Amino acid sequence: MWDEKLSQRLATLLFAGILILPDFALAEVRKHSHDNASAASAVCAKENAMPSLRCAYAPSARFDRQGRLWLAWAYGGHVYVNYSDDKGQSYSPPVAVNVVPEVIAARAENRPKIDIDRLGRVYVSWTQKLPARFSGHIRFSYSLDGGRRFAEPIIVNDHLEVTSHRFESLAVNRRGDIYIAWLDKRDRLAADAEGNEYRGAALYYAVSTDGGKSFAKNQKVLDHSCECCRTAMAIDRDDLPVILWRHIFGKNTRDHALVKFVSAMQPGQVVRASYDDWQIDGCPHHGPDISIADDGIYHLVWFNNAPKRHGLFYARSSDQGQSFSNPVNFGRYQARASHPQVLSLGEKVFLAWQEFDGQRSLLMAMQSNSGGRQWSEPERIAEANAGTDYPQLLSDNNRVYLAWHQRGQAYQLFLLNRP
Numbered sequence: 001m002w003d004e005k006l007s008q009r010l011a012t013l014l015f016a017g018i019l020i021l022p023d024f025a026l027a028e029v030r031k032h033s034h035d036n037a038s039a040a041s042a043v044c045a046k047e048n049a050m051p052s053l054r055c056a057y058a059p060s061a062r063f064d065r066q067g068r069l070w071l072a073w074a075y076g077g078h079v080y081v082n083y084s085d086d087k088g089q090s091y092s093p094p095v096a097v098n099v100v101p102e103v104i105a106a107r108a109e110n111r112p113k114i115d116i117d118r119l120g121r122v123y124v125s126w127t128q129k130l131p132a133r134f135s136g137h138i139r140f141s142y143s144l145d146g147g148r149r150f151a152e153p154i155i156v157n158d159h160l161e162v163t164s165h166r167f168e169s170l171a172v173n174r175r176g177d178i179y180i181a182w183l184d185k186r187d188r189l190a191a192d193a194e195g196n197e198y199r200g201a202a203l204y205y206a207v208s209t210d211g212g213k214s215f216a217k218n219q220k221v222l223d224h225s226c227e228c229c230r231t232a233m234a235i236d237r238d239d240l241p242v243i244l245w246r247h248i249f250g251k252n253t254r255d256h257a258l259v260k261f262v263s264a265m266q267p268g269q270v271v272r273a274s275y276d277d278w279q280i281d282g283c284p285h286h287g288p289d290i291s292i293a294d295d296g297i298y299h300l301v302w303f304n305n306a307p308k309r310h311g312l313f314y315a316r317s318s319d320q321g322q323s324f325s326n327p328v329n330f331g332r333y334q335a336r337a338s339h340p341q342v343l344s345l346g347e348k349v350f351l352a353w354q355e356f357d358g359q360r361s362l363l364m365a366m367q368s369n370s371g372g373r374q375w376s377e378p379e380r381i382a383e384a385n386a387g388t389d390y391p392q393l394l395s396d397n398n399r400v401y402l403a404w405h406q407r408g409q410a411y412q413l414f415l416l417n418r419p
C-alpha cells in the first residue's frame with residue numbers, strides 16, 4: 001500500500017526539482033496534492049458564496065501607524081482588502097478593490113501587495129494574468145477613506161503588448177511617493193522580433209507623486225534579471241527606495257543584485273549582493289527579502305542551491321549597499337529550508353522561513369539582539385500539513401509578528417517578541 005507520509009516527502013522533493021519519479025509514484029504524489037487542495041476547497045465551499053480571508057489565496061499583510069492590521073488577498077477574480085483592530089481576532093468585511101473581475105496572479109512568489117502611508121491612505125498592487133503563458137499587467141489602486149472604497153484600477157506598465165510584466169514590489173515613503181518595481185519582458189519581446197538573443201527579463205520601475213492617480217513613465221534599471229523570482233523593496237531613511245532581486249550575471253549565474261535610488265526618480269549604480277555562483281538554466285521561483293530600519297543598516301536574506309554553497313543566507317550592509325558582511329548560513333538545508341523573510345527594528349533583527357520534516361511543514365524563526373552580528377538558536381513557531389503559504393514578518397511599532405496562512409484554515413498571527 002502506498003504510504004501517505006512517503007507521498008508527502010516525494011512531493012516536497014519533486015517540487016524542489018531534485019527528483020524524477022516513475023509514473024505510478026508520480027500519480028500518487030499528484031493525488032496527495034490534489035486531496036489537500038480538495039479538502040481546502042471543500043471547507044471554503046461550505047463557508048458561503050461570499051469571499052473570506054480563510055479561503056483567500058496568497059494574502060499580504062501590513063500594520064499601519066495606529067496598529068491596525070491590513071490585508072490584501074485574491075478570491076474569485078477580485079482583490080479584496082480588509083483589516084483587523086484586535087490583532088487578527090476579528091476582521092472587517094472584505095472590500096473588493098477591482099469591481100470588474102479579472103484573472104489575478106495570487107500564488108507563492110507573485111501575490112497582491114498592500115501598503116499604507118502616514119495619512120492612512122491604502123495602496124494595493126497586483127498582477128493581472130493575461131491569456132498568453134507567463135504574461136501579465138501590473139495593476140494598482142488606492143483608497144482615501146480607510147479602505148471603504150477604492151479608485152478604478154490602472155495598469156502601471158506603459159508597455160501594453162502581451163508579454164510578462166509581473167512579480168511587482170510596492171513601497172510608499174513618508175512623503176507619500178509610491179514606488180512599484182517589477183520584472184518586464186518588453187525588451188526580450190523586441191529582441192525576439194529581431195532574432196536576437198536576450199537572457200531573462202529586465203527590472204523596471206514607476207513612481208507616483210500624486211497619491212497614485214498617475215505614474216511617471218516606466219524606467220528600466222537593468223537588463224537580464226531572473227524571470228520569475230519575487231522582487232523586494234524597502235525605503236531607506238532618506239525616503240528613497242532600495243530594490244533587491246535575483247539577477248543573471250555572465251551567461252547564467254543567478255545571484256542577487258541591489259540598487260539604491262540617488263533621487264526620487266533616479267536609481268544609482270547596481271551592485272552585486274551575493275556571490276554564490278548558482279548556475280542554473282531556469283528560474284528557481286525563490287526571491288530575496290530586504291529590511292531597513294531607522295539605523296540605516298540593510299538586512300538581506302536569500303536562497304540558493306549552488307553545489308558548493310547552498311541553502312538560506314543572511315548578510316548586512318552598513319554603507320548603503322556598497323559592501324556586505326560575510327553571509328551567514330541558516331536553516332536546515334536537508335529539511336528544505338526555503339523562502340526566508342527578514343525584519344529589522346534596529347539592533348533587533350528577525351528571520352523567518354519554512355522547513356519540511358518529511359511529514360509536516362515547519363514555521364521557523366530566529367532573532368538577533370546585536371543588529372545581525374550574533375543569532376539565537378532557530379525556534380519552531382508552528383507546524384502544519386502540506387499546503388501552507390510562505391511566512392511573512394510584520395511589525396507593529398516595536399512588536400514583531402509572524403503571519404502564516406493555510407487555505408481553509410484561520411489566518412495565523414504569532415507574536416515573536418514583547419517590548
